[in-house]
Amino acid sequence: MKTFSIDDTIAAIATPLGEGGVGIVKISGPEARSILEQLFVPASAVRHPASLVHLAPRRLTFGHICDPRTGAMVDEVLAVYMPAPRSYTRQDVVEIQAHGGIVPLRQTLQLTLMSGARLAEPGEMTLRAFVNGRLDLAQAEAVLDVVQARTEAALRVATEQLEGKLSARVRSVRAQLVEVLAYLEASIDFVEDEIPSQDVIAPLRQVGHALQDILSTADRGLIYRQGIRAAIVGRPNVGKSSLLNALLRGERAIVTPIPGTTRDTLEETINIQGVPLVLVDTAGIRAETGDEVERIGVERSRAALDRADLALLVIDGSQPLTDADRSISALISRKPGLVVVNKNDLPQIELPTDLLPAVPRLSVSALMGEGIEALEEAVVGLVFGGAVTAADTPLVSNPRHQASLKRALDYVGAAEGGQLGGLSSDLVAIDVREAVDALGEITGETVSEDLLEAIFANFCIGK
Ligand SMILES: Nc1nc2c(ncn2[C@@H]2O[C@H](COP(=O)(O)OP(=O)(O)OP(=O)(O)O)[C@@H](O)[C@H]2O)c(=O)[nH]1
Ligand SMILES: [Mg+2]
Known part of the structure; x- marks a missing residue:
């Protein structure tokens, strides 16, 4: 994933390689449908040639994957076309459910590549879901946690994160901080009597408590994960x-x-x-x-x-x-x-x-x-340090999120101390901005390409 191109069409085998009941080849991108049309011959088309490329969205269609060069049949499959934006990546997505054998799946994948798709990198489908706004970063990471969950408790933590529980909490805290930041920045530019004076300490304290609250279950969450x-x-x-x-x-x-x-x-x-x-x-x-x-x-x-x-x-x-x-x-x-x-x-x-x-x-x-x-x-x-309670599911289970929350908490503390100590607004604003950015790293509002690359590299191919 050297560059984050999201405009081309990618394909991958989405199921583990080996012998299985079914195996799935996934295609995502603008060419997904036309690639399928080149390779897929619906069973109905054999009887009624006119219906050759008619694929109803989100309906499984029975047919065959054939090599367009020779017409040779590769496998008997079910194919589904999910037009954008109602798909996992919010792009046009095609899934071909083939027999779960290594050779037919490889051949089917090969044909999609020949027809214009590029081999997907690990996590690239989920990256697209993130870039296209279907999932935020914490939710995208939760996808991996769901796949890798080793116990029911770990799965519960992951699914709640996927649903956006952590993201919602982090967003609301971040929004509060952004308000404080806006006030501080305004008071840099205007003389005092031009904007009404506002209490900064109380909201900073509130945010501090909220962050502590979110962090309080992190150790337990990390253990489950x-x-x-x-x-x-x-x-x-x-x-x-x-x-x-x-x-x-x-x-x-x-x-x-x-x-x-x-x-x-x-x-x-x-x-x-x-x-x-x-x-x-x-x-x-x-x-x-x-x-x-x-x-x-x-x-x-x-x-x-x-x-x-x-x-x-x-x-x-x-x-x-x-x-x-x-x-x-x-x-x-x-x-x-x-x-x-x-x-x-x-x-x-x-x-x-x-x-x-x-x-x-x-x-x-x-x-x-x-x-x-x-x-x-x-x-x-x-x-669990002695006290094991059947308390509710931990919000935080990822060391990256824990680190960002701690950093945000530190900066909020520094901002509060600065404000109490009579520091000028522009200096206090610097700390608040750092806290806002740290929280943005969790949901992905502020995130570098390097970090994205590191996160998605842990995914399996086809996810
Ligand atoms: N009576 C009794 N014998 C036990 C018990 N636990 C293990 N043993 C016996 O102790 C012997 C050694 O058991 P292991 O589990 O191989 O011991 P280990 O510590 O893994 O030994 P090493 O691999 O050689 O270091 C075996 O004959 C076991 O059946 C127990 O609770 N009661
Ligand atoms: Mg032994």
């Missing part, structure tokens, strides 16, 4: 892989009585109370390992721990604490974590109280599935 990485660590044979399996309710990792069974890290995602939790099973860490493969595994588990948001330290409750347990506990002391005392189906040996005294402890049996639900509760409690 991005998930949390939890590394399961501990010395060999304490039951890390068994714990992963217990949390997955399945047999994913290999479990044996032999210490050193897990040689490499293994990742699986589970959904606990709407939070996508990426569990990383690691090789047991011990001080000295002669085995080269195991040593590499141990290195990886240290790395996994570094990248994790939280650590689950597994201890074998039926065995006395070892030096290895202690050195691993030192590794996790800087992370939020839980001590999981495993094997509580066996006689237990009391843990010394000085082992990570500030970290919550849970007693479980990975083998029997005992205490696993309490562990899940504890993880969610940790993730």
Whole structure:
């Protein structure tokens, strides 16, 4: 997407490549209809040649895609033509629903390119929807979040953003700021008695509170959207892989009585109370390992721990604490974590109280599935900072939006401070303008081409 040309016609395979029930080729742009007419032979046209190119808008028409050069049939399809502006991109859009095989879809796409379409870049259809004003930027980003949602909670956050809930809040706050800005700029140009004096502090404070309010659920929103990485660590044979399996309710990792069974890290995602939790099973860490493969595994588990948001330290409750347990506990002391005392189906040996005294402890049996639900509760409690409420859906779930909101809040604070400190209107106006621009970045009123490119590059082709 080097340049934002939106006047040409683009085409892409919109469904994942592979064998499927159907596969869709999408075309958007002024030539969409004429391209379809070159390639598509409605079934009715075979019987009544006069109806050859008659396609009723938004009606599925059955027919065949044929190579216009040879007349050779490529696939049997349903085609639909959606004239502008009532389409996803607000341009003329054509969708060809073909059989979901790689070869017929590729050939159909190839024919559209031959007939004048250009291959669409990732996200280019949605970019057009944005440029043509059908979606604002936050809504366009929500499209990607809907596609990528890993839990129902994440999907709910994304669909509300797609509907424009966040955009509406941001717009109304921005409008308030624009009013303040207009007043400040007017008072630069006119002497005091020419415009009625207006309170600037109160609206700035109001905006500040509104921004704080929007931001207040952002941390939770980000968690729903991005998930949390939890590394399961501990010395060999304490039951890390068994714990992963217990949390997955399945047999994913290999479990044996032999210490050193897990040689490499293994990742699986589970959904606990709407939070996508990426569990990383690691090789047991011990001080000295002669085995080269195991040593590499141990290195990886240290790395996994570094990248994790939280650590689950597994201890074998039926065995006395070892030096290895202690050195691993030192590794996790800087992370939020839980001590999981495993094997509580066996006689237990009391843990010394000085082992990570500030970290919550849970007693479980990975083998029997005992205490696993309490562990899940504890993880969610940790993730949401203790207080998990079934409060309403977070408005903000995107780090980009969170950063812009924080920046806007900072500038509003600076403007308020400046105004209270008796700064001249033109200086206060500078801060207010920065805040207005920061909010405009969320919905896309003020946005650079670089940023657009970065955002839409994350989309899949055909979206
Ligand atoms: N009694 C009992 N045995 C368990 C429990 N959890 C795991 N085990 C047994 O402990 C042994 C080691 O379990 P793993 O899950 O492979 O342990 P690990 O920590 O992944 O071991 P490494 O991969 O070697 O580091 C196996 O024989 C398991 O059946 C438990 O809760 N109770
Ligand atoms: Mg293991």
